[in-house]
Amino acid sequence: MVPADLPCRLSERRDFMVRAMMPTDVPAMARLMASSDPWPRYGVTEEQATSTLHDFVERQTKNPGDYACLVAELDGEPVGFLVMLYSGCFGMSSYIKLVGVREDRRRTGAGTALLRAAENLAFARGPNVFLLVSHFNTSAIRFYEKMGYQRVGVIADYVVAGIDEILYRKSRGPIAEEPRMTQEHRIAQEPWIKQEPRVT
Numbered sequence: 001m002v003p004a005d006l007p008c009r010l011s012e013r014r015d016f017m018v019r020a021m022m023p024t025d026v027p028a029m030a031r032l033m034a035s036s037d038p039w040p041r042y043g044v045t046e047e048q049a050t051s052t053l054h055d056f057v058e059r060q061t062k063n064p065g066d067y068a069c070l071v072a073e074l075d076g077e078p079v080g081f082l083v084m085l086y087s088g089c090f091g092m093s094s095y096i097k098l099v100g101v102r103e104d105r106r107r108t109g110a111g112t113a114l115l116r117a118a119e120n121l122a123f124a125r126g127p128n129v130f131l132l133v134s135h136f137n138t139s140a141i142r143f144y145e146k147m148g149y150q151r152v153g154v155i156a157d158y159v160v161a162g163i164d165e166i167l168y169r170k171s172r173g174p175i176a177e178e179p180r181m182t183q184e185h186r187i188a189q190e191p192w193i194k195q196e197p198r199v200t
């Protein structure tokens with residue numbers, strides 16, 4: 001649902017442009033992942049990060065209704081990324097799988113711009129957004145809490161023994177109470193959706 005050639009959000013704080021991730025963004029974003037906790041703690045190498053991100057970019061192209069892969073760009077350079085699966089949580093709700101900002105650009109609003117753009121996409125489809133964060137990742141926890149996410153559970157030993165994954169949720173209410181959004185409503189919220197190139 002994120003057209004490759006169209007900017008979709010600007011941060012209020014800096015001139016970040018959030019747009020669809022492209023294959024050319026992958027090397028820089030993979031370097032970011034491989035060099036920045038929490039990923040090295042899970043043994044993620046640059047090669048693995050490259051393969052993962054290329055895979056998501058490809059999935060987004062093939063199934064734009066299922067994935068959103070975004071980058072935040074500053075002065076023409078990608079400085080952060082986010083990957084979201086629209087039905088990635090319980091098969092019913094959006095799940096933010098990956099988010100990262102280059103270390104030298106943190107605390108300048110790039111993470112906020114990415115998360116806000118993802119939330120706009122997610123809330124056009126349903127009233128909940130979920131994510132997991134490792135218990136040791138205190139800066140990300142502060143970030144998510146600042147952004148209005150609430151801790152809803154702890155999954156012990158989920159990925160690695162001894163590390164808790166904390167489940168966070170941002171919600172606009174129960175799924176059953178959310179009126180189904182019409183395509184017109186979605187387009188009103190995200191005018192560029194109608195220009196989405198659908199690949200089957």
Ligand SMILES: CC(C)(COP(=O)(O)OP(=O)(O)OC[C@H]1O[C@@H](n2cnc3c(N)ncnc32)[C@H](O)[C@@H]1OP(=O)(O)O)[C@@H](O)C(=O)NCCC(=O)NCCS
Pocket residue numbers: 036037038099100101102105106107108109110111112113132133134137138139140142143144146
């Ligand atoms: C978490 C992360 C994406 C945040 O991105 P960011 O661009 O630095 O976030 P922002 O600048 O938009 O921060 C927004 C607010 O979040 C909070 N916040 C962000 N980082 C914080 C930190 N290290 N300590 C305390 N609060 C923090 C602050 O309230 C901040 O607002 P302020 O700067 O006005 O005080 C970034 O730190 C990162 O890439 N971390 C490494 C990867 C990672 O942990 N990803 C999450 C995996 S689940």
